[in-house]
Amino acid sequence: MGSRSVMLDRIRRACAGADGGELPSRLPDFPNYSDPVAQFRQEFEAVGGVFLDGRGSGQLAESLSTVIRDSDSTQVYWESEAMFPKYSIPYQRDKAGQGSVKLLLYSRHPDLKVEFPLSLESRPYGKSALAESSLSISPARFGIAETGTIVHEVGPGIGRLFSLLPPARLALLSERDLIMNSAEFFADRLAEQRGSVLTLITGPSRTADIEKTLVVGVHGPTKMFVILTP
Amino acid sequence: MRAKINRNVQAALADQQLQKNLRSTLGKSVRMRDESVAEVPNWEQLTQYARDVKNQTLSRLDHYLEMLEQKVTAQGGKVIWAETGQDAVQFIVDLARQKKIGKLVKSKSMLSEEIHLNSMLERARIESIETDLGEYIVQLAGETPSHLLAPALHKSRQEIADLFVRELGMEPSDDVGDITSTARRILREHFLTARMGVTGVNFAVAETGTIVIVENEGNARLSASVPQIHVALMGIEKVIPRTRDLAVFLKVLIRSATGQKMTSYVNFINGPRRSEELAGPDEYYLVLVDNGRSKILADRFLRQTLACIRCGACQNICPVYQRIGGHAYESTYQGPIGAILTPQLTSHAAAPEHAFASSLCGACQEVCPVKIEIPHILLKLREQSQSEKKTKATHFPLEKLVMGLWAQVMCSPALYAGFGRWTRRAWRVLGKKGRLSWLWAPLSRWSKHRDVPRLAPRSFRQLYRSLEE
Numbered sequence: 001m002g003s004r005s006v007m008l009d010r011i012r013r014a015c016a017g018a019d020g021g022e023l024p025s026r027l028p029d030f031p032n033y034s035d036p037v038a039q040f041r042q043e044f045e046a047v048g049g050v051f052l053d054g055r056g057s058g059q060l061a062e063s064l065s066t067v068i069r070d071s072d073s074t075q076v077y078w079e080s081e082a083m084f085p086k087y088s089i090p091y092q093r094d095k096a097g098q099g100s101v102k103l104l105l106y107s108r109h110p111d112l113k114v115e116f117p118l119s120l121e122s123r124p125y126g127k128s129a130l131a132e133s134s135l136s137i138s139p140a141r142f143g144i145a146e147t148g149t150i151v152h153e154v155g156p157g158i159g160r161l162f163s164l165l166p167p168a169r170l171a172l173l174s175e176r177d178l179i180m181n182s183a184e185f186f187a188d189r190l191a192e193q194r195g196s197v198l199t200l201i202t203g204p205s206r207t208a209d210i211e212k213t214l215v216v217g218v219h220g221p222t223k224m225f226v227i228l229t230p
Numbered sequence: 231m232r233a234k235i236n237r238n239v240q241a242a243l244a245d246q247q248l249q250k251n252l253r254s255t256l257g258k259s260v261r262m263r264d265e266s267v268a269e270v271p272n273w274e275q276l277t278q279y280a281r282d283v284k285n286q287t288l289s290r291l292d293h294y295l296e297m298l299e300q301k302v303t304a305q306g307g308k309v310i311w312a313e314t315g316q317d318a319v320q321f322i323v324d325l326a327r328q329k330k331i332g333k334l335v336k337s338k339s340m341l342s343e344e345i346h347l348n349s350m351l352e353r354a355r356i357e358s359i360e361t362d363l364g365e366y367i368v369q370l371a372g373e374t375p376s377h378l379l380a381p382a383l384h385k386s387r388q389e390i391a392d393l394f395v396r397e398l399g400m401e402p403s404d405d406v407g408d409i410t411s412t413a414r415r416i417l418r419e420h421f422l423t424a425r426m427g428v429t430g431v432n433f434a435v436a437e438t439g440t441i442v443i444v445e446n447e448g449n450a451r452l453s454a455s456v457p458q459i460h461v462a463l464m465g466i467e468k469v470i471p472r473t474r475d476l477a478v479f480l481k482v483l484i485r486s487a488t489g490q491k492m493t494s495y496v497n498f499i500n501g502p503r504r505s506e507e508l509a510g511p512d513e514y515y516l517v518l519v520d521n522g523r524s525k526i527l528a529d530r531f532l533r534q535t536l537a538c539i540r541c542g543a544c545q546n547i548c549p550v551y552q553r554i555g556g557h558a559y560e561s562t563y564q565g566p567i568g569a570i571l572t573p574q575l576t577s578h579a580a581a582p583e584h585a586f587a588s589s590l591c592g593a594c595q596e597v598c599p600v601k602i603e604i605p606h607i608l609l610k611l612r613e614q615s616q617s618e619k620k621t622k623a624t625h626f627p628l629e630k631l632v633m634g635l636w637a638q639v640m641c642s643p644a645l646y647a648g649f650g651r652w653t654r655r656a657w658r659v660l661g662k663k664g665r666l667s668w669l670w671a672p673l674s675r676w677s678k679h680r681d682v683p684r685l686a687p688r689s690f691r692q693l694y695r696s697l698e699e
Contacts, residue, residue: 004311007520011466012292014528020289024282027477028275043491125508127422127456147492159509160455164448182492183477190473192438196305196504197455200496205448207410208488209364209380211387212255215410218363219417220448220495 030181036145037228040178043148044226047203048216054227055175060089063227064114064170071168071223073134074112078105078120080157083139087172087229090117104129104162130165138163140173140226141198142189146181149202150226155195163201168223171201175230233572235583238558248384252555255383259546262489263597270485279478281601284537287471288527294436294469295518301439305501307514315345315521322347322428322461323354325515329459331356331426335417337443337450338362339430340540341463341519343375344562344575347428358428359420361449363413370397376556376564378542379487384555417449427453427511431464432539433479434516436471441516443497444483446490451497460502460511466523467536479539482599486541522575532607535570537600544594544604550587559584566594570607578615585611650689657685 033039041051050070052063068076078084084091093105103122123129130136138158142151150171154160163169179185190198205220216222242248267273287294299309312318326334334351336342336358348369351358360369364381367390368374375381382390387404394400400412429450433442441462443450454460470479484490503510526535545551545565556564561572561581569588573581585608594604639645660666664684669677688696 003313003317007311007313007466007518007524008292008296010520010524011295011527014524015289015291018289018530018533020286021282023286023471024279027474028272028279030477047490047492047494127509131418131422149492154507154510156504156506157508159507160451160503161509164451164455181477182480183474186477187474196500196502196507196510198498198500199451200492200498201494202492203494206446206494207363208446209362209367209382210385210390210406210409211251212258212380213387213406215406218410218414218447218449219361219421219452 027183027187030183031146032180033145036178036180037175039145040143040148043146044203045148047148048206048224049148049203050223050225052225052227054172055230060087060227060229061114061116065112067168067170067225067227068109068114068135069112071135071170071225072112073168074109075134076107076109077123077130077136077162077166078107079136079138079162081105083137083172084118086139087174091120092117093120094122125159127161127165130161134166135168135170136163136166136221137170137172140171140177142185143173143178143226144180144182144185144200145178147202149182149200151185152199152201153195154197158195160197163199164220167217167221168225169221170225170227173226173228175228178228231580233560233576233581233584235554235559235587238560239554242554242558247386247389248555249553251384251386252552255380256546256552259380259489259542263486263543263546264489266485266489266491270481273482276478276482277599277601280475280482280539280599281537283470283475283478284600285534287469288467288533288536291466291469291527294471295466297436298434298439298469298516299518301436302501302516303439305439306504307439307501307516310515310517312517312519312521315519318345318463318517318519318521319347319350321515321517323351323356325459325461326351326356326426327354329425331424331459333357333359333420333424334426334428335359335361335420335424335453335457336365336428337430337445337453338365338381339428339463340375340378340562341430341465342428345463345519345521347463359417359424361417361421361447361453362445363410363447363449366413366417367393370394374557374562377545378540378563378565378567380542384557421452421456424457426459426461427455427457428461428463429453431462431468431516432483433476434464434469435473435476436469438473438500440473440498440500442476442480443499444480444493444495445497446488446494448495451495454497454499455510458511459513459515460499461515461517462499463517463519466518466520467527467538483539483541486543486597486599526574531610532574534602535574535607537602538567538571539600540567541599543597543599547593547597549589549591549593559587566604566608567602570602570604570611573611573615578611578618582615585615647689647691654685654687654689657682 054060054063106121106123140150204216204224205218207218348358360366367382377383391404431441432444502514548565551565563571569584572584590605666682
């Protein structure tokens with residue numbers, strides 16, 4: 001296209017002979033914490049997130065029950081089957097959907113209570129199903145203690161809408177994936193983005209567009225939970 | 231069209247509602263920014279880092295843009311080069327027509343305002359829905375944004391509530407939560423039915439081809455996720471070299487902008503949906519827009535204008551902006567950054583008053599997270615503007631005469647002391663009850679809006695002498 005070379009030429013001429021110095025080779029210091037879990041929790045709660053500790057024995061099922069109760073969700077969507085071994089969640093699933101990627105993992109909790117093993121069904125993936133579902137659960141690739149942030153990544157078998165459309169979302173965060181600060185994340189851990197979208201999520205969706213008054217829950221989820229696992 | 235400021239000042243100052251809205255919101259913004267920055271012990275080091283990266287990037291912009299293009303293309307995206315705003319608009323209109331798209335959803339993008347995307351789309355009969363709450367309010371009201379980050383800052387909650395009742399049939403309520411949930415409900419429907427989403431870009435990482443969008447509401451995420459086509463608009467100056475630099479840029483941007491430690495969402499987008507992913511747009515276009523930027527790039531000193539990361543901190547702190555608000559500037563970019571950016575993106579003839587709409591107090595430079603020397607740039611632009619006008623200037627001889635006389639006075643201790651003596655004497659004679667609230671023309675233009683400050687009864691030299699004794 002003509003405009004490409006015209007534009008590049010003009011930019012090249014404008015830059016010619018300019019001395020912009022060197023790129024800095026070392027990042028400035030970012031804070032470290034003696035108790036990163038406490039730091040993460042403090043920041044996450046400060047932005048309206050709900051933090052639950054699921055590290056002790058039996059605490060994971062209990063925490064899940066709490067989230068389901070507090071978000072008033074009877075319907076729960078799970079991001080991928082890989083989550084269950086990662087967070088040591090016992091489960092059994094229907095035969096029908098095994099191996100198919102166009103299906104969502106779904107569990108029903110009519111009494112607002114979670115019991116292991118989880119009983120999973122498959123549901124077709126669709127905007128409307130997600131938008132009306134109450135809770136979506138996904139793994140956090142990392143948690144950043146400095147700001148109480150969860151790193152979520154879209155990848156194979158996962159769609160961009162999964163963690164976005166439901167009114168409430170829960171991220172499971174393993175203590176092993178908790179890192180100190182964003183410098184550690186960007187410089188050391190984010191070697192390569194594996195999917196087409198990666199998102200740093202810090203609390204529920206919010207706005208202050210009207211008189212600088214904070215309102216939680218604009219376009220994204222209104223409630224955000226994190227359960228910390230071993 | 232010429233963007234002028236002075237003719238709007240009186241109306242802005244007389245608008246009680248506007249004054250109230252500005253006072254309450256800007257004071258809060260400044261306080262939140264200050265508290266958030268004070269927590270960071272190495273703020274100075276971080277902002278210097280950010281500026282160093284921008285300097286280096288701008289000196290090799292062609293190189294980084296080509297790198298960005300190559301990476302984006304490798305991920306299945308398409309890069310469009312738009313020399314002018316018109317080119318960028320035309321691309322979007324053509325694409326929409328080709329795909330038979332009658333409606334698109336849009337997240338916040340100042341560049342889209344700069345190139346007048348919405349009005350052009352309207353002319354092409356393509357519906358464009360703003361989805362950022364503030365932008366949506368402004369669009370409903372048929373206005374333009376009055377702040378980089380808070381487009382509806384000039385409006386009170388009551389004014390917005392009335393607008394929603396009138397335009398959307400909302401049940402009367404001035405509760406911010408009710409207003410927000412009404413917008414959420416209506417916009418959610420648009421998200422689920424629009425087939426194209428247009429977003430802005432905060433940063434584009436050359437080494438990975440990733441675009442970064444910073445937001446709180448989630449509407450940019452939705453715009454880039456639900457429709458089948460995602461078009462991202464970026465100014466060529468938004469590219470940065472490395473992923474690691476984001477650690478610094480996000481920290482200084484977010485704290486300067488809203489005083490938060492992190493926004494609710496920071497989105498990193500690497501092309502369209504991959505084949506094995508379940509949902510996301512199948513087509514992704516990144517539009518690189520020049521629209522006057524390469525002209526700014528060519529000036530070694532003025533180039534730093536392009537380091538701006540659009541945080542809005544200079545607007546919040548500016549004593550001029552605090553009084554007249556954004557609309558008085560008659561331009562897309564307002565406040566201190568608007569004052570330096572507007573005449574450079576367009577011309578001095580098109581924005582003849584922007585460089586002069588500042589008291590040069592320097593607060594903007596102090597809060598700038600990329601250390602742009604705004605007052606110095608203003609001076610340089612004033613100089614440029616005056617020398618362009620010189621041939622037809624009529625007020626020049628008088629100004630020259632006055633400044634020449636003043637120079638004489640300043641150069642001579644005796645004249646200066648005499649000048650001071652006579653001025654103090656005049657103040658005593660003319661001032662009534664300790665106030666002096668009028669002067670003769672042409673000085674009355676100054677005294678019309680404020681009293682002449684009280685002059686100390688004795689000069690510094692008189693005081694010094696009495697101290698010595």
